[in-house]
Amino acid sequence: MAENPLEHELTKGMPMLKKVAIFFVLVGEEATVKIFQHLPRHLVEEISTAITQLGSVDKDTSLAILDEFHLYTRTKGFISAGGYDYAKDLLYKSLGKNDADEILAKLSKMQLASQSFNYLDAINPKQLADFIKEESPQTIAVILAHMESNGAADVLNQLEEDVKVKVTMQMATIKDVSPDVVRTISIVLEKKLESLLSSIVDVGGVKVVADMLNRMGPKSQDILKNINGVDTALATKIKENMFVFEDLLALEKDDVMKVLQNVEMADVAVAMKNGTEDDLDIVRSAMSQRASDRFQEEFEMLVKVKIKDIESAQRKMLDAAQKLIEEGVIERDVE
Numbered sequence: 001m002a003e004n005p006l007e008h009e010l011t012k013g014m015p016m017l018k019k020v021a022i023f024f025v026l027v028g029e030e031a032t033v034k035i036f037q038h039l040p041r042h043l044v045e046e047i048s049t050a051i052t053q054l055g056s057v058d059k060d061t062s063l064a065i066l067d068e069f070h071l072y073t074r075t076k077g078f079i080s081a082g083g084y085d086y087a088k089d090l091l092y093k094s095l096g097k098n099d100a101d102e103i104l105a106k107l108s109k110m111q112l113a114s115q116s117f118n119y120l121d122a123i124n125p126k127q128l129a130d131f132i133k134e135e136s137p138q139t140i141a142v143i144l145a146h147m148e149s150n151g152a153a154d155v156l157n158q159l160e161e162d163v164k165v166k167v168t169m170q171m172a173t174i175k176d177v178s179p180d181v182v183r184t185i186s187i188v189l190e191k192k193l194e195s196l197l198s199s200i201v202d203v204g205g206v207k208v209v210a211d212m213l214n215r216m217g218p219k220s221q222d223i224l225k226n227i228n229g230v231d232t233a234l235a236t237k238i239k240e241n242m243f244v245f246e247d248l249l250a251l252e253k254d255d256v257m258k259v260l261q262n263v264e265m266a267d268v269a270v271a272m273k274n275g276t277e278d279d280l281d282i283v284r285s286a287m288s289q290r291a292s293d294r295f296q297e298e299f300e301m302l303v304k305v306k307i308k309d310i311e312s313a314q315r316k317m318l319d320a321a322q323k324l325i326e327e328g329v330i331e332r333d334v335e
Contacts, residue, residue: 010064021050022057022065025208028124030154033215045226048209052234125151129158132189137163141170142185206234210241214318245271245314248321249282255321255330256286262320265291269298271313273305 011019024032024047036044132140132155140159144152144167156164213220220242228235248259260268260283272283280299284292324330 010061017050019065021047023069029211032212045223052206052209125154126158129155137166137170140167206237207241210238214242249279253286258330259321263317265294266298267313267316271317273302273310
């Protein structure tokens with residue numbers, strides 16, 4: 001078999017499915033869910049199962065996999081777009097050598113500066129925001145300007161409101177920054193992040209898959225059902241780690257109250273539209289009398305509610321609960 005020229009030394013012999021599983025965990029839960037929604041169900045099931053079977057992966061292997069996937073995307077881009085030589089030839093014919101060389105030099109500098117921050121792809125946006133929040137708005141603006149727009153937006157959303165405004169203004173007015181300055185910022189930031197980058201271990205497992213399936217809504221049940229057909233014990237473990245609407249209603253009364261305080265009453269009413277009388281009693285008992293009266297008014301005003309709207313409202317309540325669990329405000333026992 002011919003060697004794959006794009007394969008990294010550290011990943012030679014590793015099955016592609018395992019590489020894909022590690023890659024999805026490294027890019028994060030939110031990005032994985034978005035990609036899963038565009039994949040055939042059988043692929044989602046195979047990848048999800050592979051993720052549950054992952055063990056520890058060291059920093060070098062993790063970064064090698066990210067680098068390998070980056071090379072695949074770059075290679076595809078060169079094939080479809082013609083590559084550097086094609087662009088050079090086109091500019092020479094269109095603008096002449098002098099103007100073309102000036103543009104190509106600028107593009108090369110921009111590309112080099114952008115590549116300086118490639119390692120940020122492996123960092124969770126919240127963790128990255130925590131690391132850079134003490135930097136000046138100018139420095140943060142330079143960092144975010146060299147990230148993909150979705151990743152930059154996720155990091156920006158984690159910053160304090162006043163910092164967010166200052167950084168946004170800096171990004172809107174930012175002018176050419178010397179590639180040397182960009183590289184210096186990149187090197188300093190990478191050193192600060194070294195401890196975080198080196199902690200990329202235990203990338204897979206049941207909990208990772210459970211968290212992803214939580215975010216996929218009703219589609220997750222089909223995936224879980226099919227996994228159950230292959231490995232009942234594995235499906236049971238995944239389900240035990242998932243947090244569904246029934247789990248929310250099973251929380252302590254005080255915890256349900258805290259969740260309700262973080263959700264609009266109209267959404268609570270929609271979420272409970274198909275609930276049993278016992279479910280409704282749980283929710284009402286976690287409200288003050290005034291809130292309960294408001295809930296009843298909202299609830300009775302609803303006539304025909306689509307299933308997808310009920311599921312969407314329940315998702316909002318689950319997201320609020322999950323956030324409180326992650327912050328340690330409420331506790332959920334998982335065996």
